[in-house]
Amino acid sequence: MSEMVILDTHTLLWHASESNRLSTKAKKSIEAAEKLGISTISAWEIGMLVQKGRLSLIHDVSEWIELAGRLPKMEWIQVDTKIAVLSTRLPGSFHGDPADRIITATAMSRGAALITADRLLKEYNHVRTIW
Numbered sequence: 669m670s671e672m673v674i675l676d677t678h679t680l681l682w683h684a685s686e687s688n689r690l691s692t693k694a695k696k697s698i699e700a701a702e703k704l705g706i707s708t709i710s711a712w713e714i715g716m717l718v719q720k721g722r723l724s725l726i727h728d729v730s731e732w733i734e735l736a737g738r739l740p741k742m743e744w745i746q747v748d749t750k751i752a753v754l755s756t757r758l759p760g761s762f763h764g765d766p767a768d769r770i771i772t773a774t775a776m777s778r779g780a781a782l783i784t785a786d787r788l789l790k791e792y793n794h795v796r797t798i799w
Contacts (some may be wrong), residue, residue, distance in 0.1 A: 672703040672743070673798065674775040676784035677710040677767065681723075684736045694783050704741045707751075707774040709767045711744075717767045751777050759794045 675698075682689045683698060690698070698704060709711060711733045717723035725732045737744050745751075747770055755766070755773035762769065768786070773780040774796050781796040782789060790797045 671701070672705050672780045673697055673701040674705045674707070674745075674771065674778065674780050674782045675710075676771055676782060676786060676789065677713045679783045680706050680710055681714070682735060684739060686733075689785075691785070691799050693706055694785075694799055697783055703742065703743050704739075705743050705745050705774065705778060705780060706737075707745050707767075707771045708747050709770040710726070713767045741798060742746075745774050745778070746775075760792070762792060763788055 679690070679694065681687070683704075692714065708721070711729075714723065714725075714733065715727065715729045717730050718725060727735065751761060751770060751773045754777055755769040758772060758776075760767060762772070768789060772782065773787065776793050781798050783798045785791060785799050
């Protein structure tokens with residue numbers, strides 16, 4: 669397994685909550701990885717989901733994000749200028765969701781696989797996905 673894998677936002681939520689929604693392959697990849705990368709855009713996505721009432725957490729969003737970052741092997745990856753620009757130049761056809769674009773660009777910039785159940789991301793041939 670590669671040194672790092674990138675977790676999509678839902679994958680982070682499911683991993684942190686020890687949900688059985690993770691596929692067997694996703695679980696094994698998470699266990700085998702040396703580092704679990706998370707784009708800081710996932711913090712924004714989680715905050716928005718809570719704000720819209722589509723997600724409830726057992727802690728305040730800020731506290732939940734901090735605690736998730738302390739889980740073993742977790743590493744928050746800042747959306748820097750390289751990732752921001754790459755997200756606007758993804759090769760091929762890619763849908764317009766800004767968070768998905770940034771998470772995909774994060775994986776590409778790190779040469780890492782993206783762990784996701786998202787059908788659109790799994791069908792995108794320019795980044796390796798695991799599910």
